[in-house]
Structures are given as structure tokens and as C-alpha cells.
Amino acid sequence: MTLPLRPELEGLTPYGAPQLDVAAMLNVNENPYPPPPSVVAAITAAVRQAAGGLNRYPDREFMALRADLARYLALESRVDFLEPKNIWAANGSNEIMLHLHQAFAGPGRKVLSFAPTYSMYPEYSRDTVTDYVTLPRREDFRLDMDAAVAAIADIKPTIVLVASPNNPTGTALGLDEVIALADACAKIPGGSVLVVDEAYAEFRRRGVPSAAT
Numbered sequence: 001m002t003l004p005l006r007p008e009l010e011g012l013t014p015y016g017a018p019q020l021d022v023a024a025m026l027n028v029n030e031n032p033y034p035p036p037p038s039v040v041a042a043i044t045a046a047v048r049q050a051a052g053g054l055n056r057y058p059d060r061e062f063m064a065l066r067a068d069l070a071r072y073l074a075l076e077s078r079v080d081f082l083e084p085k086n087i088w089a090a091n092g093s094n095e096i097m098l099h100l101h102q103a104f105a106g107p108g109r110k111v112l113s114f115a116p117t118y119s120m121y122p123e124y125s126r127d128t129v130t131d132y133v134t135l136p137r138r139e140d141f142r143l144d145m146d147a148a149v150a151a152i153a154d155i156k157p158t159i160v161l162v163a164s165p166n167n168p169t170g171t172a173l174g175l176d177e178v179i180a181l182a183d184a185c186a187k188i189p190g191g192s193v194l195v196v197d198e199a200y201a202e203f204r205r206r207g208v209p210s211a212a213t
């Protein structure tokens, strides 16, 4: 039987970070230490309690989780003004990125990013039938800010996507760079959303602030 696969997906191999058997597994931002027994016990107790209500859908707005994430950001990133209503959560940041593309990108629109960067970025665009455009990073992997600001004005992307620290280069954005990109986005008629992907926030060097501060 032939399935009606979109022609542009034919022959592609699915994304997957390699699960390697090596001494230092750093490639997928995992913790080398297992959770302590007290955390395992707390998870087990919470699952036991939740299991008794599985005949109903859970809270669709997951407000308790969003409140906990806001508290975590206050500790990790010193961003203490966020409330649950400012936070969204999903199955990994990949799903959130897809939500952002579904809302703000799509056919006839462009996403701008800066290569080399996270290999999933073109895939979010492909999956939402969006044009994915990249500008090369400088030799030290920082952004060429003049070129970036000019490209935003020229290309008029509806999303500008930057990882900070960047995968695979580890380069983080300074607040001055975040502000310059946000200002350039604000000038686009119809709007442009600056997405700063801090999936690797915990690897920022001391003193490098979160874009959310």
C-alpha cells in the first residue's frame, strides 16, 4: 500500500541525538547523576496520587507546573517578575518551538537564524512549510550584529531564532545583542518575534544574564 507522504519528506532520516556509550555523555544536556532517593520517593508519591484520577483529563492549563517553572526561573536566571500566565510548557522545548512556528511562521513567511546552530531549526520550518534563512556566524561564532540587524530589516522574518548558549558552538548572547535584535524585530511592519532558545541556560558562563532578565 502506498501512503500519501509529503514528497519533500521522502528519503529523509528522522532527527535523533545519538545515545553514545562513552565516558562523558555531554551531547544531550543530561545530568550524569541519578535523582536522589528523596526525589524518586516524591515522584512516586505524586504519580500514585495522580493515578487515582486518570479517568479524567488533567488540568489543561497545568497551572501548578507553570508556577513551579516560574519559581525555578527566579532561582536559575534571576527572573523574578514572571507569573504562571507568562510561562508555557510542553513536551520538551522542541514542542514549544513547533507551537511558536505554528502560531507565527507558516507558508509565505520566513524564519531567520544564524549558522552553525541547532540542527532542528530547519526542521521546525520544514514542518510548518516556512522558508528557513540563515546568516553565517563570524569566525569566533558570535553574531555579526550589523549584518544581523540589516538582514532582519531586509528579509522581514516573522521569527528570529537564536540559541544562547548556541548549540553546537557554546556562544552566548550578551544583553546588548538581545536588545539590538529585539529592536530590529520591533521595526518590522506586521511584527517579528525574537525567540531566544536557552535550552542550555545552565551552561552559561558566570555573569552572562538570561535574555529574560
Ligand SMILES: Cc1ncc(COP(=O)(O)O)c(C=O)c1O
Binding pocket: 017, 028, 091, 092, 093, 094, 095, 118, 163, 166, 167, 197, 199, 200
Ligand atoms: C539549542 C537547543 N534547543 C532545543 C533543544 C531541544 O530540547 P528538548 O529536549 O527540550 O526538546 C535542543 C536539544 O538538543 C537544543 O540543543
